[in-house]
Amino acid sequence: MINSVKDYPVSHYFNLDGAQQFFIPKYQREYVWGRNNWEDLFNDLEDASTGHFMGSIICVNKQTDGMAGSRLELIDGQQRFTTISLLFCALYRRLEENQKPDQDLMVELANLKNRIFLKGTNDWRFEPSEQAQNKTDFQRILSELFPKQVSEPKGLKNFGNRRIAKAYSYFIDRLKALSDLEALALLDKLKAAILVKIEVPSHSDAFVLFETINNRGIPLSAIDIIKNNLLAELDKREEYGIDRAFEEWKDLIDLLPEPAVQERFLRHLYNMFKYLKLVEVQGCSRATRSNLITIYDTVLRRRPVWVFQQLQDKAKTYSSLINPVEAKEQWGDAASLALQDLLRLGAAPAYAFLLWVSQVAKSQKWDEGHALQQMAAYLTRWFFWRNLTDTPATRDLDPMFMELVNEILVDLRGGKFDGLSDFIERTRGWLLQTAPSEEICNARLRGDVYLENYEATRFMLCKLEETHQTKETKHDLWAQDSRGRPVFTVEHILPKTENLSAGWVRMLEASGNGSSDAIRQRCTHNLGNLTLSGYNSKLGKMEYSRKRDRKNESGDFIGYRNGLYLNASLEQRSEWNEDAIAQRSDVLVKEVKSILGLREKP
Incomplete structure (x- = not known):
C-alpha cells in the first residue's frame, strides 16, 4: 500500500521553514557511493537546464501528513540524501569564502544554513547512518562550518580515509574552479532537482516497490528490510538494545554471507516450520520472494526475541548443511561427504527439509549426524534423477517438501516411529512416490x-x-x-x-x-x-x-x-x-x- 507519490524539488525536502526531518536508522548500512557517483551527480547538475531528475526515495510514514513536522525513516534514498547534504555543506563553505558578500549572498548563506538545520534549532535536517562512522563524520563537517551549533566529535581517527570525508573533499575541489555566480547557479540547479517521494505505511510495502524502481542508489534487499525491522523491535527490549542486537545480527550474517543464501534460508525456515502457531502467518501458505517481508514483519511483531534466537540457532545448522567443511566438524565425515554430493548437484531445495530433519533428530534425541547423512544420501539419489528428468518441476519442489513435513509430522506426533530407522524409511517411501517413473528414468x-x-x-x-x-x-x-x-x-x-x-x-x-x-x-x-x-x-x-x-x-x-x-x-x-x-x-x-x-x- 502506498500513502502518497509526489514529485518535489530538493528544496522542498530541505525546506527553509519546514519542520520535516529525514533519518537513517542506526542499524542500516553505511554510505557507499564513490567517486563515479559524485562525479555523475555534479556533471548532471552542471549540464542540466533545470529540474534534473534524481530518481525516487521511499519513506516509511504512518502519519497522514508526511511533511507535518515528523521524522521520516528513509528506506531507499540514503545515498542521494547523504550526497545532497554534503554538497549543500560544500556550497556553504565555497560561498562563505567570499570576503565581500553582498546582501543577496548573505541571504543565500542564511537560507543554506536553514536547509542543513531546522530553522532556529540545532537539529539536523538529515541524519546519516551511524554505520562506518557516517554520522560522526558528518558531525565533524558540520562542526567546522557551524562551530557554535555543533560540537566537534572527540577521538575521531582516519576521518579523511572514509567516504563521507572523501565525498565532501571531492565537492570542495570541484567548486574551487567555479566563480561565485557559477556556484550559485549550481546551487539553484541542486534546489530545483526533482526527487519523487513515495510514502508507505510499512517496511513490507517499501520492499515491494524495490522490484520496479531503478535508481542510481543501491536498493535494499529483503534481508536489509528484515534486519531493519528486527533490530528496530529489539531496540525496544531492555534485555537487548540496539548494540547487542546488531552485533548478534552480524554474527548471523557471517554464517550466511551471500544475500541470495540468506533469502533462501529465510524462505526455507518459514516453509519448514509454518505448522507452529508462532510462525504461521495467515494468507501466506508458503514463503516466496514477494511475501518474505510480510511474513517476517508479522512474526517479529509477535515475539522478536524468540524469532531472533531461532534465526541464530537455525542459521548455524543451515551454514553447516551448505558447507561440507563445517559439516565435517559438526557431524563427521559421512555426513560431510553426503552433503558435499548435494552441493555438487545444486540441490538447494533439499536444505529446507534437512533443516527440519536436524530439528527432529535433536528433539527425538537421535544421532543428528547419522540422520542427516542417511537423508542426504537418499536426497542425492532423488535429486540426481529429478535434475536429469526435470520431474517434479522446480516450482513444485518447495510445496512438495512442505507436504512431506506435514505427512511425517502426523506420524511423528502419533508416536508411530520406532526410532530413526523407521523415520528414514517412511521418508524414503514418501519421496519415492514423487520421483519420476522407471520408464522416464530409463528413457532419459x-x-x-x-x-x-x-x-x-x-x-x-x-x-x-x-x-x-x-x-x-x-x-x-x-x-x-x-x-x-x-x-x-x-x-x-x-x-x-x-x-x-x-x-x-x-x-x-x-x-x-x-x-x-x-x-x-x-x-x-x-x-x-x-x-x-x-x-x-x-x-x-x-x-x-x-x-x-x-x-x-x-x-x-x-x-x-x-x-x-x-x-x-x-x-x-x-x-x-x-x-x-x-x-x-x-x-x-x-x-x-x-x-x-x-x-x-x-
Missing part, C-alpha cells in the same frame, strides 16, 4: 543425456569413476583451475562436431548403419559416448586411435590410457562406432542405476 538415461542436463551428466560420470577409485588411482574429479572452472570435464569420444575427419567417416560408415552424420546425430550425446578428461581441448576432433594414445610433452598419457576406470574399456579398442557406443551404454546404465538408483538403499 539412454537418450541424449549430455544435452538434457550437463551438470547431472558430469555428476553421474564422476560418481561412476569415484566408485572404482583406489588410493593408487584416485583423482580429484572436482578440482577447479585458477578461474574456478572444473579441471575434469565431459569428453565426447566420437566428436560432436558436424565436420568429422575422413578417418572418423570411414570408421563409422564401415558398420553399414547409415551415414556418419546420421550416426553422429543419433548417438554422440549418449552415455556410452561420454567420458571424463582433464585435457578436453587437446583431444577435440582427433581420430579415435590418436585420442586413445595421446601423450603430453612429458610423455604422460592424457588420452584414454590415462588410468581412469571410465576409459578402461576404451584402451583395448581399435575402433569406435555405433555398436561400441551402444555396448558401453548398456554397461554404464546398469552401473548408474546400481550406484544412484532410487529403489536401492544408500
Whole structure:
C-alpha cells in the first residue's frame, strides 16, 4: 500500500521553514557511493537546464501528513540524501569564502544554513547512518562550518580515509574552479532537482516497490528490510538494545554471507516450520520472494526475541548443511561427504527439509549426524534423477517438501516411529512416490543425456569413476583451475562436431548403419559416448586411435590410457562406432542405476 507519490524539488525536502526531518536508522548500512557517483551527480547538475531528475526515495510514514513536522525513516534514498547534504555543506563553505558578500549572498548563506538545520534549532535536517562512522563524520563537517551549533566529535581517527570525508573533499575541489555566480547557479540547479517521494505505511510495502524502481542508489534487499525491522523491535527490549542486537545480527550474517543464501534460508525456515502457531502467518501458505517481508514483519511483531534466537540457532545448522567443511566438524565425515554430493548437484531445495530433519533428530534425541547423512544420501539419489528428468518441476519442489513435513509430522506426533530407522524409511517411501517413473528414468538415461542436463551428466560420470577409485588411482574429479572452472570435464569420444575427419567417416560408415552424420546425430550425446578428461581441448576432433594414445610433452598419457576406470574399456579398442557406443551404454546404465538408483538403499 502506498500513502502518497509526489514529485518535489530538493528544496522542498530541505525546506527553509519546514519542520520535516529525514533519518537513517542506526542499524542500516553505511554510505557507499564513490567517486563515479559524485562525479555523475555534479556533471548532471552542471549540464542540466533545470529540474534534473534524481530518481525516487521511499519513506516509511504512518502519519497522514508526511511533511507535518515528523521524522521520516528513509528506506531507499540514503545515498542521494547523504550526497545532497554534503554538497549543500560544500556550497556553504565555497560561498562563505567570499570576503565581500553582498546582501543577496548573505541571504543565500542564511537560507543554506536553514536547509542543513531546522530553522532556529540545532537539529539536523538529515541524519546519516551511524554505520562506518557516517554520522560522526558528518558531525565533524558540520562542526567546522557551524562551530557554535555543533560540537566537534572527540577521538575521531582516519576521518579523511572514509567516504563521507572523501565525498565532501571531492565537492570542495570541484567548486574551487567555479566563480561565485557559477556556484550559485549550481546551487539553484541542486534546489530545483526533482526527487519523487513515495510514502508507505510499512517496511513490507517499501520492499515491494524495490522490484520496479531503478535508481542510481543501491536498493535494499529483503534481508536489509528484515534486519531493519528486527533490530528496530529489539531496540525496544531492555534485555537487548540496539548494540547487542546488531552485533548478534552480524554474527548471523557471517554464517550466511551471500544475500541470495540468506533469502533462501529465510524462505526455507518459514516453509519448514509454518505448522507452529508462532510462525504461521495467515494468507501466506508458503514463503516466496514477494511475501518474505510480510511474513517476517508479522512474526517479529509477535515475539522478536524468540524469532531472533531461532534465526541464530537455525542459521548455524543451515551454514553447516551448505558447507561440507563445517559439516565435517559438526557431524563427521559421512555426513560431510553426503552433503558435499548435494552441493555438487545444486540441490538447494533439499536444505529446507534437512533443516527440519536436524530439528527432529535433536528433539527425538537421535544421532543428528547419522540422520542427516542417511537423508542426504537418499536426497542425492532423488535429486540426481529429478535434475536429469526435470520431474517434479522446480516450482513444485518447495510445496512438495512442505507436504512431506506435514505427512511425517502426523506420524511423528502419533508416536508411530520406532526410532530413526523407521523415520528414514517412511521418508524414503514418501519421496519415492514423487520421483519420476522407471520408464522416464530409463528413457532419459539412454537418450541424449549430455544435452538434457550437463551438470547431472558430469555428476553421474564422476560418481561412476569415484566408485572404482583406489588410493593408487584416485583423482580429484572436482578440482577447479585458477578461474574456478572444473579441471575434469565431459569428453565426447566420437566428436560432436558436424565436420568429422575422413578417418572418423570411414570408421563409422564401415558398420553399414547409415551415414556418419546420421550416426553422429543419433548417438554422440549418449552415455556410452561420454567420458571424463582433464585435457578436453587437446583431444577435440582427433581420430579415435590418436585420442586413445595421446601423450603430453612429458610423455604422460592424457588420452584414454590415462588410468581412469571410465576409459578402461576404451584402451583395448581399435575402433569406435555405433555398436561400441551402444555396448558401453548398456554397461554404464546398469552401473548408474546400481550406484544412484532410487529403489536401492544408500
